[in-house]
Amino acid sequence: MNKKVREPFFISHVISMLLGVIVLVMIVAVLIMDQGTEIYETLIFVLAAVINFISAVKCFIQQRMVRGNMYAIICAVFLIIGVFLAVRYFIFV
Numbered sequence: 001m002n003k004k005v006r007e008p009f010f011i012s013h014v015i016s017m018l019l020g021v022i023v024l025v026m027i028v029a030v031l032i033m034d035q036g037t038e039i040y041e042t043l044i045f046v047l048a049a050v051i052n053f054i055s056a057v058k059c060f061i062q063q064r065m066v067r068g069n070m071y072a073i074i075c076a077v078f079l080i081i082g083v084f085l086a087v088r089y090f091i092f093v
Helices: 010-032 038-061 065-090
Strands: none
Touching: 010 038, 038 065
């Protein structure tokens, strides 16, 4: 018996957790700071899109199509909002 059985998606879970902690720290930074938070707001939405993309890929690999499609749609919404905020910040300064 092999006692060192690893979870198949351990690294993706760790990456998602670390990105989630980074997003929470950025949310706290946005709440505390008075001005100059536009780049943090953009990064929050982009990192949320990345987290949902990782979750969608995991669900598609596990053949959970409905849940994977939900994650993919949420990922697309966050990505569109992030791109909109980036365009607004970098082009229309």
